[in-house]
Amino acid sequence: MQTMKNKPSETFGFILNDIARLLRWEFDRQAQHLGLTRAQWSVLAHLRHYEGVQQKELANFMDIKPITLTRHLDNLERREWVERRDDPDDRRAKRIFLSTKAKPMIISLTGIGKKIRTHALRGLSTDEQTQLMQMLNKIRGNLNENERN
Numbered sequence: 001m002q003t004m005k006n007k008p009s010e011t012f013g014f015i016l017n018d019i020a021r022l023l024r025w026e027f028d029r030q031a032q033h034l035g036l037t038r039a040q041w042s043v044l045a046h047l048r049h050y051e052g053v054q055q056k057e058l059a060n061f062m063d064i065k066p067i068t069l070t071r072h073l074d075n076l077e078r079r080e081w082v083e084r085r086d087d088p089d090d091r092r093a094k095r096i097f098l099s100t101k102a103k104p105m106i107i108s109l110t111g112i113g114k115k116i117r118t119h120a121l122r123g124l125s126t127d128e129q130t131q132l133m134q135m136l137n138k139i140r141g142n143l144n145e146n147e148r149n
Helices: 011-034 036-048 054-061 065-078 100-118 128-149
Strands: 082-087 090-098
Touching: 011 036, 011 100, 036 054, 036 065, 036 082, 036 090, 036 100, 054 065, 054 090, 065 082, 090 100
Parallel strands: none
Antiparallel strands: 082 090
């Protein structure tokens, strides 16, 4: 609960933002040897879950502008990490797939993420971790309600 006495660094929003910043920083630090930018590994991570999605849908999932995603995909395609394929249902659209070369990269990125998550949640019991995720999902759901209205 926030009160007027709380320092900014003790407020709900600041703590959530700081945790997200620290997670990104640590992931960048541990993944730098892979030679990908944060934006590039973010595209690969999203494709892991939405492989075969249309390019415009992927931009929506990532909450970035389609032109920004196009630049990332151009770079990843040149490096043979992703493939663009014609959409059989819409000749104007492309669907995006991970290349065979990307599969080991995804495994590496997933391993790094798991290692960081384990470290971040150290000291919390399994029940506490479950409760934390339930609470965070409730907060996200509350905020998503505002987005839809």
